[in-house]
Amino acid sequence: NAGVMQNPRHLVRRRGQEARLRCSPMKGHSHVYWYRQLPEEGLKFMVYLQKENIIDESGMPKERFSAEFPKEGPSILRIQQVVRGDSAAYFCASSPRTGGNQPQHFGDGTRLSIL
Amino acid sequence: GESVGLHLPTLSVQEGDNSIINCAYSNSASDYFIWYKQESGKGPQFIIDIRSNMDKRQGQRVTVLLNKTVKHLSLQIAATQPGDSAVYFCAENLEAGGGADGLTFGKGTHLIIQP
Numbered sequence: 001n002a003g004v005m006q007n008p009r010h011l012v013r014r015r016g017q018e019a020r021l022r023c024s025p026m027k028g029h030s031h032v033y034w035y036r037q038l039p040e041e042g043l044k045f046m047v048y049l050q051k052e053n054i055i056d057e058s059g060m061p062k063e064r065f066s067a068e069f070p071k072e073g074p075s076i077l078r079i080q081q082v083v084r085g086d087s088a089a090y091f092c093a094s095s096p097r098t099g100g101n102q103p104q105h106f107g108d109g110t111r112l113s114i115l
Numbered sequence: 116g117e118s119v120g121l122h123l124p125t126l127s128v129q130e131g132d133n134s135i136i137n138c139a140y141s142n143s144a145s146d147y148f149i150w151y152k153q154e155s156g157k158g159p160q161f162i163i164d165i166r167s168n169m170d171k172r173q174g175q176r177v178t179v180l181l182n183k184t185v186k187h188l189s190l191q192i193a194a195t196q197p198g199d200s201a202v203y204f205c206a207e208n209l210e211a212g213g214g215a216d217g218l219t220f221g222k223g224t225h226l227i228i229q230p
Contacts, residue, residue, distance in 0.1 A: 004158070033217060042204055043159065045217030059217060091158050095216075103149050104218060106158035 002027065004094050004107035005074075012113045013082050021077040021110045025094030032075045033093040033104055034060075034067060043091060049075060079112075087114045127227040134195045136224045138188040138205035147208040149218065150179060150190045152201045159204060162190070192226075200228045 005024040013019050025032050031050055035043035045059040049069040060067065064082075069075040079086055089111050093104035128134045140148075146167040151159035163174045165181050165188075172179050178191040188205050202225050206218040 006158075031216075035217075035220075040222075042220035042222045043206075043218070045219065048217055056217060093158075103161045103164050105161060106151075108156070108158045 004092055004105055006090075006092050006107035006110050008110060009108065010111050010113070012115060014115045015083055016081050019079040019082050019086070019112055021079075021090050021092075021112070022074045023077070023092030023094075023107060024074040025092075026105055029094035029096050029105075031095045031097065032069050033095075034075075034077050035091045035093065037089045037091060037109070046077075082112075082114050084114045087112055124222070125225045125227060127229055128195050129229050130195060130197060132195055134190075134192040134199070134226060136190045136192075136203050136226065138190075138221055140186050140188065140205075140207050142207065142219075143183075143186060145207040145219075148179070148181060148188050149206045149208075150177075150188075151204045151206060151220075152199075153204060153223070154201045162203075195226075195228055197228050197230075200226060202226070 004026055007022050011019055023032060033048050034046040036046055037043045047060045047067045048056040049067060051069055052071050064080045066078045077090060089109045091106050091109045093106045095102045095104045126136060149164040150162040152162050153159045163177050163179050165172045165179045167183060170181050176193045180189045190203060192199055202223040204220050204223045206220045208216060208218055
């Protein structure tokens, strides 16, 4: 029973390039969440998606960041024109349904480094 | 500011002793709380959760206590082992059953096990 799968594990980009981070939720989970973690800090919520719908993107920067969860395939977090401040670990979590009754299960993250 | 926080950034305990990690939250509307363990280079791993209609919940070697009066959460680990070394985060869900389901994380406590 595979857990949440994220790839790549490490991604290096130069300033101005695009970064694409992928997340496949646990089998049977239809809710996906993206978080960002800076060194020595807790995770910060970015966006919550269900299949083909963005439910809550209140934690996502208004510019350059976008997320999708298509009917087929993984969820994608896309960062355009990356800047040094985008360097962080990005984690994806999934849960079987909404509500506070189900814990979110996390992948091992993508560590994004901007040169 | 942060609605979830931790009292100590680092906790050092002797192997075999019990560990107590504390967490304070400020939003009295929070109704679901989770403890996660994060090892270096990995994603947060679910340990135990508790709903606001409970004040105590036990798992294997772990106990979570919730004091809603003072908005305090604690994680107790019995007979601490070297494998318990990690950063521990508490997280809360602000709106159960709908709306924003992104978790709010505290900054974390680094648990160090002394031999």
